[in-house]
Amino acid sequence: MDDSFSSEDDDHLFDLDYHPYARKRPLSSRLDRDEHDETDDEETNRQKLYLVPYRWWKETQRSVADQIGGILYTVLSNDNYADSQIVLELRKEESSGDRVKAEEGVSGRAYALVNEALWLQTLKWHNDSKASENDARNHIVAEDQSQEVFLLQIRLSFSPETNSLLVKISLKDNTVNLYQRACCIFSSESELLQIWDFSGQTSQFVMNEIINLPNISSGKPGKEGELALAFGELLRKLWAPGAVPVAPRMFKCKLAKFAPQFSGYNQHDSQEFLAFLLDGLHEDLNRVKCKPYIEAKDAEGCPDEEVADEYWRNHLARNDSIIVDVCQGQYRSTLVCPVCKKVSVTFDPFMYVTLPLPSTTMRTMTLTVFSTDGIMLPTPFTIAVPKCGRLKDLIDTLSVACSLRNDETLLVAEIYKNQIFRLLDEPSDSLALIRDDDKLVAYRLPKVSETYPLVVFLHQQVERSYSFGVVASNWKPFGVPLVARIQDLSSGSEIRNQFLKLLCPFLMPVEDVVNDYDGNETGNTVNENSKMEDIVSPLVSDSDVGSDSGAENDFRLNTDFKFYLINKLEPLEIKMNKPVSISRFTKKFDVSVHWSEKMMEKYDTCLLSSLPEVFKPQLFTRRPQESISLNKCLEGFLQEEPLGPDDMWYCPRCKKPRQANKKLDLWRLPEILVIHLKRFSYNRFFKNKLETFVDFPIHDLNLSNYISHIDSQLSNCYQLYAISNHYGGMGGGHYTAFVDHGHSRWFEFDDDKVFAVSEDRIKSSAAYVLFYRRVREA
Template identity: 25%
Template structure:
């Protein structure tokens, strides 16, 4: 008789936010206990320029540090500036606050006076008082979705995630049309606050592109209230913030108000039946506009090398953390020909092969065989059971050990169109997915070292299908994304035909 151990994760992910996320183990006669797989200062203030023909240089980090102690009294309780002044009604230069030093200021042709700006902001549901959450400056372009996000002080990690998420087509349309206001779950841990401020920001980003940049002050304030680790102006990991943001939005928009009771799935069920049961178990408790786009299902099989019995479990995933090889080393034992000394970079498909290939685990690595009643050496294999509409691939560039922390800068080559996932799927996947081709819609880049650096985003505009680079408040058109890069950190792929 086939024995299976099945896990269900009832939250979107583990330990990604202050939202309580639990792992539920249903009663069963499964054989193995399974070790959890690791998924993997005060901001410069924007002031009107009295001299219209001069450029206001962005203060460097040392200058910001000196000013921070004297300006604390003007900040709210999260350390965010509570007062932002509107630009004067004249041609001005925009300084670049807190971003890369090689970005030059850009001249803006501002044709609206302060009263007209206030009227437009009010139309968008945005106030212009001292407590305003968003302040914008006009731009002449007619293209939508090209509004930059000003750096509030080391918040490039947040800006890059916000731009990529707001350029996911169905997510953008959902928030832009205000549908989130009809589905707020005020009983969620975040009480709907995160979805509201993200929706407000998305609507601003996708106005007729009359504004060059906006300050996401209110969103950062709410994030700081919900997760204290994001208070202040320290640099954070973009993947950590992305997980928090998506988890929080899902909880705010979860349509399930009353969750059904737990039940046991028979141990004699086939893999396909178990997969279906546990998928239904999850979606009966978790349904939102976010889960419908980002949720997939993994199949993990563990085989005891002594008695040959196997354990199968199914887990919901929202992103995949895939390995990146160090330079000069082979990526996976079965694909040793793909070495990192290739000038064109390692194909992302090889990273996925390394993630899904068989892994031999020794006895002392916490796999307990219930039949042998002891720890055994096992072989573990992971496949995609269900593929999501939007696949988020996190490239594990940060390496940690007892004595060191390193960033792996190996170039990774990834297709802008036509990433095929069929090779990485289980045989039962054929029952669920009719298309395995994915097209790139966004990339988050990290430049610099582990202890410091700068994040930017490249996004495919869902309305004109053109690519743009988002470097905090600076938005630039590009012919195509950088698809072979040692800085690519998070990739966003959308299933072909899933534009909605």
Template identity: 35%
Template sequence: MDNNDIEMECSPSEVPDVSEVLQLIHRPMQRGEHWYLVDKKWFDECKQYLNDHQQVHNPGPIDNSALFQTLENRVLRERLQEEVDYQFVPEEGWHLLMKEFGIVEESHVIRRAVIEQGTYSVYCMVEIYPIELKLSLYGSKEDVILKTYSRVITLTQLESEMKTLFNIDDVKDTQLWANGSILKAHNDSLSPSSSNDNTNDNQTLNDAGLMSGTVVTLEVRNPDGTWPSSRPRYGAIATRSSKCIPGLCGLMNLGNTCFMNSALQCLSNTQPLTEFLLSDQYWNDINTDNPLGMRGEIAKSYADLIKAMWSGSHTCLAPREFKLSVGRFAPQFSGFSQQDCQELMAFLLDGLHEDLNRVRQKPYIEIKTDVDLRPDAVVAAESWENYKKRNDSIIVDTFHALLKSTLVCPDCNLVSVTFDPFCYLSLPLPVKRERPIDVVFVPVLQPNVLNDNNNKTDETQEQLKAIQMSRLMIPKYGTIADICNAVAKTINDSQVLKHTIDSERLIVTDVYNHRFHKLFSREESYSGQLDEVIVYETLENSSSIAVYLREVKADETTALFGRPFIISINDSNYETLYEAVTQQLRRFMKIPLSEEESDSDEGVAECERTDRFALTFVNSYGSLNIERLERTKPFELSNKTFIAVDLPTRMKNKYYNEAEVENPYKLPPLKSTTNTTKSSLPLSECISQFTTTERLGSDDPWYCPKCKKHQMASKKFDLWTLPKVLIIHLKRFSYSRVFRDKLDILVDFPLHSLDMGEYLLNNPNNESLLYDLTAVANHYGGLGGGHYTAYAKNIHTGSWHYFDDSNVSSASEDNVVSKAAYVLFYQRRE
């Protein structure tokens, strides 16, 4: 689209109603709709323009360049984040924006479907990244077709398309496989036990849990009515042996099910629960009428698996029936995508509790409001008694205990105390969190350089036109001020400049595709994804003007090139502005700066001798002309001003030196004076951190019943009682709108005699309460994948063993404590 098509003034009556646009954007999503992704910076400029109608804020045509990996392939960048990188816009809102602003190219349209997620609480979300499947025909390993699909298409649609792709007659019977298990069975191939279930005809790829990289196989029925797979669908036993030790039974990986196998091995070696199931006591407790339960199916399926694992008859089992049972009640575990081991544990323990809840009719419990007037011991005993009136099971007996939660209002000092049951402790890892970034620092041209009548630049300043800093360490979750402080300290410590850098006069920018994708304020949080971080130094008591470089082509259209820059100006004078721009250009361009220089070049055209380049007020994207600057016409400059330096193609090709821009001075890495990274972390420090008072954030306020408003109260957890089996979840994974990470630090936890008595608030005599480790779930690798295993101590051998899916091996105690430890199981010593 030609930029000239949109460089027209918009009258207020033609501008869409901003309230209407915002209402559309914030309305609830509905399954089956399509929403559009819009670059967040463009959208913010659009909102500003709709509010003030100033042309500097006119974003021009919709430009999603910053959301793509490259401008050529139009593939979305990985791990884009809502309201950081992009904004969702519903279809009707998209059409409003398109009508008003247009779009740079049709390839910038990013249209995505709305899908449903969740188990008990269903919610809608936009599918950002379609999934790429590997499609194959059963029995053929050579022909694999890579295809990208939306998660909203059904298995029936996928099956039909695969028939077409592999030239299979549409009347032939087929079924789908994924990762060793049937994904969509043919109607008459269902086993009697599954006859009441549907055939997954209408199940979507999202419901089936398929993820990018999954191999989906199409199996065609033989002419004699048999299937080429010719194997039992579920519950196949891998190996049998009459010499097996009970409990030392591997579990086959059914396709990214290592997370499930790891959880099952830890729970299997939790003796109070396993003995309860092996003794068949659970039959008396099965509750098929509990609306919160799974009709007893989870309890029965899990008990059957435990009995097989502890029968001493198998060295390995395929837990297909158990996985199917879980998938029927928790769709997030129904497919073959990698899931979180701790989340499966939490679901399984909750499911077992409800399936084995001895309470058939849960009574209504009235919560008393005078808790602040009674002793903690009284309130805690009442809270536990009320909880047991509605929740009474082997899971509660074994894993549940009480936490004391204290909230204090910062205004009225109201203290709110509650006692809440817990099934496991999720402990934070209190380590200093930093991450490295690469930064280009551009020093300001000093006043003596700007006023040099001979146009000679200071030698050191000329040499250090830009400074590259690799792996500058900044906080993972910080503000732009943290980047400014780190840059200033690094530059000042290196003494590469003759002057001292003031962090208050630094501007941090994110540059992409020759434009300022973002100019940050010091208070802003920075995104997990930054393109090219460039930090500019500015002069004191001056305006900071953003400047773009634009090539003016023969047809008078313009195109950005090079790296934009920032200049410092003290007054709105054309000569001062022009000279400041000229001095900046001299850092990487060899353009003639005086008529004498121009006259010495016989090839220079008359126009180049008399007006070397033009200056134009533009919008923040550099895509929309606002006004051409002239010597005789007054103008105002501010920190919100954007200017384009317009160079004819001939001048750009002749004088622009890209190497001067792309080859900055590289600052040698500085030696760290202190070691901020711990080699290990004691478990006691994690427990202490859990019980430390913290202030609630603005995104998670507490409603004070006395002040009648939400407050950022102080919150503190204390352990009031402890269970027979204590599950400790180490919070290695961090998820936020800004950053995602995994902490691989070694947590040093004891295998024997963990004394939890010192952390127990309800322990007036400071008695010891000793726990011994029985199992550990491990996670290796990073986010979105990796591999799960388990260590567990077998009750029959008294020794530790390592469980890696189907493989079981002896393990030394020395190997149990590792950086991979994720979930710990401790049993109280009686």
């Protein structure tokens, strides 16, 4: 038999009373439930249906019967004595609408199914018509009829494959005597059995089954619809009368069979579970048995409305289920190539909207700004930029933070081991390439000097080491490099003057320098001179010392700072009164500056050496709770942003992967809108849960301002009806739920405890998944 009878719990139980004289049976429907759940009142108030011989019904009703429309079913009987059950398959005849034509083929085993009111009216008319003939005889017949009535219990279900009703009479549900009498009545060895339904109950039952139990197909991930059947059984138990908690063991077992990640007793993300469940139910309930291959057409130049409708039709051609009907909407995705400006527009379905919170879309970065005007000291700035943003976003935000003038520009560089590791000069570079432990500086440079060569000053100081009583000295880099653009390179003094200008903000107060010299000059002169004699610089040969220092001023300058042009071969000392030997095509060159000990004391080198990291997480610092509206989250979700470096888009015009700009728009909204608040963030070192309080609307979520395509026939207003809450952190937590039971009667579900809550309590920072349903606009 059909799989619809594979589980008795999936059938609907009915009671059947049978009488051999009038061939009548009252049929009263009730859902399958335990015996202790059924009360005497329910039994009494149950609506009854009667099965009587059709010709007797027609004769007794006469003109009344002609006024009532009916549906004719052909009954196929299958006597399975091995399984001790009778299965009747009721198939609707196409000629049911033509009463006269249908009656021509009515067999001797035809019955009429009527409700209790019509049955009593017909029986009364029948008894009254025979009363004048023989009152005593009719009295005896009435007694015989009441004595011959017996009860049969049947199971009724709907088969969507054959579009027919299935009736099962089992020995398990009835006594042996009553089951044997039913076998005689519905034996398949007799002539064809037909049933006229004048009650309208069968068509209503079929319609309810079609609506509530969509067609189950075999597909991924639900094999033969087992996941949908298990979920349906769980829902039936949850909605059954009574207040008994339900343990979904069978449902969990079926779920783990198709998704091993949900097996065991580990904790899982409720949104991930919901996504899998909806996808699994969709595959189980998909009405499309064979998914056609549909090749995407080039829609360039076509109106978005036409393209969106074509994408949606193609989607429905492969995906047609109640999940799609209720839960799926449509995005418009726009990609723009940053190089060739190619625009690609696609329309994709969605089942839920994941809204990143501001803390998950932004990152804080600290940079130190160095001025080249010789006035301002280095200043660190902490700014917030998009995580998937570009260097342009960083420069624009930092320009506002440091009050950059219109005639200035910023040059961003990464510092590593007291050198410029790289210059960040490409505005389209991704900020994702910048790590939290990097050290960044931004140099303020005048725009008019952008065509001049960039000079990078690298600092070096003397470092002494003692080994077996011998003092060894060498030059060691320190501090943050300083940069400047120099137009005139006619002599080395231009480089020196520019360097001294950059050092002006680092000068120590005069009184501090004088005090240091007063206390140390007398006793340490001989020692300092002897130490200076021990200094051996690998960058300066003996023949260079003093060779071009005829003037006293030149000798003093050489003892303060010495400048060396760094090239591929060996460092070349820069003479103050000679031109710098570089090519006129050079855009950038490095200059090594050797500091004397006197200059190390004259300038505050600590300011040059302290450089903060881009971001340093505070392990034990608890930030104050943030608050944001759901509308702000929606705006952040729909704003344009560049793709990450690991999610490049292949541009069909450039024939290369590009870090395109992506823009999402809501195009088609579902009946049930599921909003997932992205509370969990991850990086290389930390996993964090955001406790941001999201202020979401309960009764009036209007998405008219966020949808790109307005359908005048559909409302864009939604009302909240359920919330999934998560309490705890990344290591472990607890889920609860708030559910609106209608008319703003909210209940909290916490494991096996359910209690009423006021509406003003359902908003909290634990809200994780929000469930909205479409309502009419006010």
